[in-house]
Amino acid sequence: xxxxxxxxxxxxxxxxxxxxxxxxxxxxxxxxxxxxxxxxxxxxxxxxxxxxxxxxxxxxxxxxxxxxxxxxxxxxxxxxxxxxxxxxxxxxxxxxxxxxxxxxxxxxxxxxxxxxxxxxxxxxxxxxxxxxxxxxxxxxxxxxxxxxxxxxxxxxxxxxxxxxxxxxxxxxxxxxxxxxxxxxxxxxxxxxxxxxxxxxxxxxxxxxxxxxxxxxxxxxxxxxxxxxxxxxxxxxxxxxxxxxxxxxxxxxxxxxxxxxxxxxxxxxxxxxxxxxxxxxxxxxxxxxxxxxxxxxxxxxxxxxxxxxxxxxxxxxxxxxxxxxxxxxxxxxxxxxxxxxxxxxxxxxxxxxxxxxxxxxxxxxxxxxxxxxxxxxxxxxxxxxxxxxxxxxxxxxxxxxxxxxxxxxxxxxxxxxxxxxxxxxxxxxxxxxxxxxxxxxxxxxxxxxxxxxxxxxxxxxxxxxxxxxxxxxxxxxxxxxxxxxxxxxxxxxxxxxxxxxxxxxxxxxxxxxxxxxxxxxxxxxxxxxxxxxxxxxxxxxxxxxxxxxxxxxxxxxxxxxxxxxxxxxxxxxxxxxxxxxxxxxxxxxxxxxxxxxxxxxxxxxxxxxxxxxxxxxx
Amino acid sequence: xxxxxxxxxxxxxxxxxxxxxxxxxxxxxxxxxxxxxxxxxxxxxxxxxxxxxxxxxxxxxxxxxxxxxxxxxxxxxxxxxxxxxxxxxxxxxxxxxxxxxxxxxxxxxxxxxxxxxxxxxxxxxxxxxxxxxxxxxxxxxxxxxxxxxxxxxxxxxxxxxxxxxxxxxxxxxxxxxxxxxxxxxxxxxxxxxxxxxxxxxxxxxxxxxxxxxxxxxxxxxxxxxxxxxxxxxxxxxxxxxxxxxxxxxxxxxxxxxxxxxxxxxxxxxxxxxxxxxxxxxxxxxxxxxxxxxxxxxxxxxxxxxxxxxxxxxxxxxxxxxxxxxxxxxxxxx
Numbered sequence: 022x023x024x025x026x027x028x029x030x031x032x033x034x035x036x037x038x039x040x041x042x043x044x045x046x047x048x049x050x051x052x053x054x055x056x057x058x059x060x061x062x063x064x065x066x067x068x069x070x071x072x073x074x075x076x077x078x079x080x081x082x083x084x085x086x087x088x089x090x091x092x093x094x095x096x097x098x099x100x101x102x103x104x105x106x107x108x109x110x111x112x113x114x115x116x117x118x119x120x121x122x123x124x125x126x127x128x129x130x131x132x133x134x135x136x137x138x139x140x141x142x143x144x145x146x147x148x149x150x151x152x153x154x155x156x157x158x159x160x161x162x163x164x165x166x167x168x169x170x171x172x173x174x175x176x177x178x179x180x181x182x183x184x185x186x187x188x189x190x191x192x193x194x195x196x197x198x199x200x201x202x203x204x205x206x207x208x209x210x211x212x213x214x215x216x217x218x219x220x221x222x223x224x225x226x227x228x229x230x231x232x233x234x235x236x237x238x239x240x241x242x243x244x245x246x247x248x249x250x251x252x253x254x255x256x257x258x259x260x261x262x263x264x265x266x267x268x269x270x271x272x273x274x275x276x277x278x279x280x281x282x283x284x285x286x287x288x289x290x291x292x293x294x295x296x297x298x299x300x301x302x303x304x305x306x307x308x309x310x311x312x313x314x315x316x317x318x319x320x321x322x323x324x325x326x327x328x329x330x331x332x333x334x335x336x337x338x339x340x341x342x343x344x345x346x347x348x349x350x351x352x353x354x355x356x357x358x359x360x361x362x363x364x365x366x367x368x369x370x371x372x373x374x375x376x377x378x379x380x381x382x383x384x385x386x387x388x389x390x391x392x393x394x395x396x397x398x399x400x401x402x403x404x405x406x407x408x409x410x411x412x413x414x415x416x417x418x419x420x421x422x423x424x425x426x427x428x429x430x431x432x433x434x435x436x437x438x439x440x441x442x443x444x445x446x447x448x449x450x451x452x453x454x455x456x457x458x459x460x461x462x463x464x465x466x467x468x469x470x471x472x473x474x475x476x477x478x479x480x481x482x483x484x485x486x487x488x489x490x491x492x493x494x495x496x497x498x499x500x501x502x503x504x505x506x507x508x509x510x511x512x513x514x515x516x517x518x519x520x521x522x523x524x525x526x527x528x529x530x531x532x533x534x535x536x537x538x539x540x541x542x543x544x545x546x547x548x549x550x551x552x553x554x555x556x557x558x559x560x561x562x563x564x565x566x567x568x569x570x571x572x573x574x575x576x577x578x579x580x581x582x583x584x585x586x587x588x589x590x591x592x593x594x595x596x597x598x599x600x601x602x603x604x605x606x607x608x609x610x611x612x613x614x615x616x617x618x619x620x621x622x623x624x625x626x627x628x629x630x631x632x633x634x635x636x637x638x
Numbered sequence: 639x640x641x642x643x644x645x646x647x648x649x650x651x652x653x654x655x656x657x658x659x660x661x662x663x664x665x666x667x668x669x670x671x672x673x674x675x676x677x678x679x680x681x682x683x684x685x686x687x688x689x690x691x692x693x694x695x696x697x698x699x700x701x702x703x704x705x706x707x708x709x710x711x712x713x714x715x716x717x718x719x720x721x722x723x724x725x726x727x728x729x730x731x732x733x734x735x736x737x738x739x740x741x742x743x744x745x746x747x748x749x750x751x752x753x754x755x756x757x758x759x760x761x762x763x764x765x766x767x768x769x770x771x772x773x774x775x776x777x778x779x780x781x782x783x784x785x786x787x788x789x790x791x792x793x794x795x796x797x798x799x800x801x802x803x804x805x806x807x808x809x810x811x812x813x814x815x816x817x818x819x820x821x822x823x824x825x826x827x828x829x830x831x832x833x834x835x836x837x838x839x840x841x842x843x844x845x846x847x848x849x850x851x852x853x854x855x856x857x858x859x860x861x862x863x864x865x866x867x868x869x870x871x872x873x874x875x876x877x878x879x880x881x882x883x884x885x886x887x888x889x890x891x892x893x894x895x896x897x898x899x900x901x902x903x904x905x906x907x908x909x910x911x912x913x914x915x916x917x918x919x920x921x922x923x924x925x926x927x928x929x930x931x932x933x934x935x936x937x938x939x940x941x942x943x944x945x946x947x948x949x950x951x952x953x954x955x956x957x958x959x960x961x962x963x964x965x966x967x968x969x970x971x
Contacts, residue, residue, distance in 0.1 A: 236818055415737050423729040427721075433716040446699065457691055458688070466750075469811060470808070545846075
């Protein structure tokens with residue numbers, strides 16, 4: 022018992038529960054003393070749940086120990102700069118300061134939460150396979166659909182957190198991130214948030230979709246709505262702090278000779294992503310906090326009866342949540358740009374253009390938010406300018422596609438194509454479909470028809486899979502040997518790819534097809550007269566095939582950890598610095614610091630080198 | 639060079655095949671409004687652009703992966719091509735021009751779909767609430783069905799009672815949110831007679847999926863007949879008549895059916911009065927005046943089996959109004 026309690030994760034969760042109960046007790050006590058109602062439909066009132074949730078988050082962090090060094094500094098104690106992790110699995114459950122451990126913590130958490138989010142999708146997908154309500158009530162459907170959305174967004178944030186944390190210090194030659202304790206904090210704060218997010222299902226659920234538009238989200242008499250807001254608010258902290266840390270790392274800790282245009286391209290993508298995460302995340306936190314306060318204290322921000330404005334919420338919300346989709350996809354596109362040259366054995370075509378296109382997308386991304394609101398009733402004269410700015414995103418995105426095509430052109434790609442490359446090409450293919458189905462939504466006139474239909478659902482699943490899922494899998498197959506010293510099984514990898522990709526195309530194209538014909542998004546059931554049932558049935562089958570392919574991936578991942586082919590060297594024959602040393606990476610990264618002496622992607626240029634390691638320490 | 643020519647030809651062939659293939663499927667519902675015409679025109683141009691760009695990227699990638707794949711025994715790297723500045727400038731500037739052109743076309747088609755062809759268009763007031771649509775006609779009656787004469791421009795002035803809803807008739811193409819605290823406008827010119835449905839397109843609560851209502855586009859003569867009928871119903875002096883008017887105005891019929899077939903979200907009223915209603919806890923209750931009154935004023939007290947009581951919000955009526963409504967429900971058998 023004592024041994025289990027000594028695991029920081031377990032200790033943190035125990036403290037979280039205690040914090041929650043204490044918080045609830047305080048509010049119930051105060052309300053009772055003031056003669057206010059203290060009980061509610063979910064045992065106690067929302068105020069108690071929210072305060073308890075907030076306090077529980079703090080006690081999790083204290084109990085877990087991720088803030089231990091800060092407390093020591095506060096008391097005037099001196100700690101060592103870097104803690105050594107004990108060998109073994111225990112370090113993954115504690116406040117390790119090693120960016121590689123944190124990267125793996127992020128990645129594994131992302132994979133676990135992905136199972137949860139995927140399961141939600143399978144449940145409501147099964148419900149939709151037939152007309153009429155089968156086994157879910159509409160409210161349950163709404164909750165599962167909303168949870169699928171927000172849980173998958175958390176998965177993506179965790180996934181890019183994993184990739185950026187693991188890779189960026191290795192790629193720039195740093196021994197760790199700039200602020201290791203902040204890095205650990207930014208990861209561990211997600212854990213209590215994930216607990217609140219999932220607990221909202223037990224507290225009445227959320228029926229508003231992940232967008233949580235008021236007045237619906239303000240009127241719904243469900244505590245789940247509040248724990249959902251609280252969870253997103255807390256996850257936002259992780260994004261902001263992670264972005265800050267990454268920018269500081271890249272700005273301050275690059276290896277000698279690594280000028281801006283000699284950085285690996287993934288670092289550029291990470292910078293673009295982090296700039297958005299650092300500066301825009303506050304807006305979703307703010308908008309959700311305002312609804313929380315509207316519910317808790319009767320403030321009238323979005324309540325027209327009190328002079329508030331429901332459309333204002335949408336502006337605040339989308340000011341983050343549109344740039345956020347670029348947070349989701351830019352790292353993935355960076356992975357694509359990073360892997361294509363390795364497998365094509367050619368330089369990355371137009372490196373500077375690709376690097377700048379990431380920044381271009383990030384910056385233009387701040388000017389397009391109202392394209393989610395063409396039908397919202399906002400001032401009509403705003404629609405056309407936002408259409409122009411949104412369509413402008415097509416230009417830097419097009420630069421990426423053309424440059425990738427030119428990189429692949431005349432590239433000598435192995436046959437059979439290695440699994441990471443399969444997923445990279447798959448990403449290009451899927452993201453192309455997602456990208457090309459975007460402009461009709463950006464164009465006001467066609468969006469009047471397409472907005473809030475299943476077409477949109479198909480479109481953004483293409484962008485999210487092309488921009489995150491496929492590159493994420495590519496990165497896992499590609500860097501798995503770096504992290505573990507073993508390779509993942511190629512045959513299982515190919516089964517995963519060939520099962521997932523066609524099913525995915527069937528699913529999203531089917532979604533778009535019925536969407537155009539009048540299938541709305543976020544509906545628990547559809548009008549039998551519209552004849553969508555056969556398509557929905559096919560979509561459900563496709564959904565289960567995707568789940569099956571992911572199962573194959575997990576089997577591969579787990580078996581390869583123990584029994585994978587040993588791979589300590591430069592398995593992909595890459596020029597990148599992390600592959601020039603033995604796998605798995607030692608705790609403090611490079612034993613000898615390296616100096617950048619050439620271009621990162623000069624494949625095919627005889628005698629060229631990207632990095633040179635110092636002879637002596 | 640020969641490769642470039644082959645790829646160029648393949649791109650065009652593939653683009654044409656994609657366009658033809660996509661168009662062979664019925665992608666859009668019928669065009670039932672004049673506004674659908676410019677929107678579908680824009681859509682067609684977008685399908686052309688999508689088909690071409692899809693081919694432009696995919697064909698060279700697959701061509702290269704097949705033709706230039708690594709030959710057996712070759713261990714050398716590929717050709718060292720770092721980039722090509724004129725090409726990069728070209729594929730930045732040309733898309734920029736295309737994007738501006740498409741944005742212009744988008745604005746143009748939006749303008750066409752907003753064109754005012756009748757400055758004295760009829761105004762119908764629309765009330766959206768969880769989970770029904772109610773229409774107030776200028777002739778002085780309310781209806782839960784939207785009837786429109788063909789080829790006449792109308793303006794819907796829409797208000798939401800509770801949360802945001804969105805007015806969308808797929809066959810009309812145009813969609814407009816209905817927001818509490820403001821009036822949004824929807825200008826439409828139906829051009830094809832038929833029975834359609836308005837489908838709420840903004841998640842508005844548990845039964846959002848079922849927030850649909852009939853939209854009937856008919857000839858002027860049929861429309862006039864319907865209007866005359868509605869005026870007659872609205873002026874009825876009997877309790878049933880007043881009850882019918884009340885339930886229509888309050889949007890009850892958006893969920894409650896008056897035929898033996900119940901809707902998906904609420905019990906039917908047909909033959910309801912005096913029948914035995916099974917509650918969620920398994921007990922039964924007789925649908926008498928007391929039960930119906932309670933179910934209107936506080937629907938959450940008795941949960942009817944198969945339906946969620948929190949879906950319906952409590953309504954307020956005077957005693958006389960309640961008597962009229964019950965009289966109307968009594969008449970449904």
